[in-house]
Amino acid sequence: MEDVIYLDNAATTRVAEEVEKEVSRYFRERYGNPSSLYSLAEETKTEGLDYSRDVIADLLGVDSDEIIFTSGATESDNLAIKGVAFAGEGKSHFITTEIEHHAVLHSFEWLEKNGHEVTYLPVDENGLVNPDDLEDAIRDETKLVSIMYANNEIGTVEPIEELARVAKENGCLFHTDAVQAFGKFPLELEDVDLLSASGHKIYGPKGVGFLYRRKGVRMEPLIHGGGHEGGKRSGTENVPGIVGLAKAAEVNYGEMPDEANRQEELRDRIISRVLEIPETILNGDREDRLPNNANFSFRYVEGESIVMKLNNYGIATSTGSACSSPSLEPSHVLLAIGVPITLAHGSLRVTLGRDTTEEEVDYFLEKIPGVIQELRRASPFSE
């Protein structure tokens, strides 16, 4: 699959070469268990685990002991939400939004099943959460607010600084799922208490991520055992994965902001050219948008068919988010921003990465009008 044009970097990314090298070294040379006492283990601990923790903490401007390594952002989200719920006495109230990732939504649904109350904030037609809505929803017993930094489907970047301030001023904890934002631009953590991120969205390994937890935030572990990660997440540390995550974070922050600017230009070229196709709309905010995300709805066609047609040209894209692709339900995010159900079925997400070239984008732009035209010609709904 050397020649695939990979435009699905929001789903997952190709591991960077420098990341792969680091990981391999920890597979066969520095394989010691960091909890052991001998030199081999000491090396794994200090140069692998501790160093990686310092790298992530430095990039975020937080303390090293505020970083908890996990198996990925889904676990981080579950840990933040359920961990805070378990740490409290009795039942509490929580606030989130209608456009969160399923890792967040289904964690909250599980809390509801267990007697907690959850408010799901609506968003505007661009996917933006209104800080006034948040303020109105907060109650005396509200424990935690969880709002994603940037949406994985439509790319909208939320006003996290303001939303977190509202939460803080009203005495609530604030969590953000920053999976799509981390590594793309500097994050504003001033009033953020908990933040989830993932390795495989930033050219790092799958199966590793972290949760930033501000010192003092009361949180029960989700996974009990040997007391690793300051007692907050047990299990032998995945040192190769963690080292890879830290290296990937370094790569991303090192290429910032040039790489974001480069992708933004390509993205804007895609947006303006694709919108020339008739009866096409852009989903998500035009300005407050991830530098690498474009998401469209094409009237009269099915998203899956577009993805399959593009695949025939060797172009990898997605409809909805990767996680829910196999399901036939329309995207809950598109429905939340008011896209009619027929249009929600015809959505295409194009997400760029550091390996994406101008030539690849041009090739995609050359193919997409014909693909849509062909599908519409075959569609019973098209006029």
Added chain:
Amino acid sequence: MEDVIYLDNAATTRVAEEVEKEVSRYFRERYGNPSSLYSLAEETKTEGLDYSRDVIADLLGVDSDEIIFTSGATESDNLAIKGVAFAGEGKSHFITTEIEHHAVLHSFEWLEKNGHEVTYLPVDENGLVNPDDLEDAIRDETKLVSIMYANNEIGTVEPIEELARVAKENGCLFHTDAVQAFGKFPLELEDVDLLSASGHKIYGPKGVGFLYRRKGVRMEPLIHGGGHEGGKRSGTENVPGIVGLAKAAEVNYGEMPDEANRQEELRDRIISRVLEIPETILNGDREDRLPNNANFSFRYVEGESIVMKLNNYGIATSTGSACSSPSLEPSHVLLAIGVPITLAHGSLRVTLGRDTTEEEVDYFLEKIPGVIQELRRASPFSE
């Protein structure tokens, strides 16, 4: 650290060369998200994820959809125990043993904090659980019995077939933490409902493992989200790790039983020679014992000092389990088998692996008597 003599294979193992190659391929070539729709993702799904699941299932003689991939055995243990507890109505009774891994013990302690009841079975002086004790402890409301296949510290292999049968005959589910047993010898799963295993103990990657869950066993997920792994464990699948785990399992089962016999011979040589050192005892059962485990207590000396002295000779060993090494508490396993607290502090665990050579064992045997003698000479307790 090329020249380290690594005798701590129960803590973690060096990744096998063939495993590393497989994993790397999935980092840079087959990096697609298995939930996506295009060819790159399809390949990752069928040849990576599905194939690996089939491999593990075949080795265990179970169905592929009974294998749930996780981030490791600690998560698998938590998922089995809490997942079964959450799936029930109200509070239940559980049974485990005093010598379980902390992943199991602390999961149960957490259930106790949340209103469930747990019975901790004692073991005999060799670490063996008596099936009659289990039968006596089972009540009408007992939901799950969790007993490890083989102990990670003292190497004792439990009579799992019989214990699982007792559980089944009395209407309870049976879970076993098989971290140390999986890959060493064929497992008896006839009456086992849930089984945890790990990649990094069998020359596979850290951060990946699985839970076998017999079809029909009611279990809530621990980590909610996109509904991966049959809805039982969400989060983008760690395909490179999973592929590495399956390859490692193939390597281990392929070398069975020759490799176990080879290690057993080396282990027996260690046991007989080390027991020639005065005031030394073997911990764990002499017969029902992991092929690669030897665990001793040396009177008058501290286990940590032995490990550090051996480290000076380039030999990596452990005292207690790796997970609790940094703590100063004596091993709960040694206390459970009745080792006096002074002797429990002087324990040494030596665990062999497929890379362990006869020469390495001889080098260890050459050094250990002098190490013990030297430490005893310096000990205020020695006569």
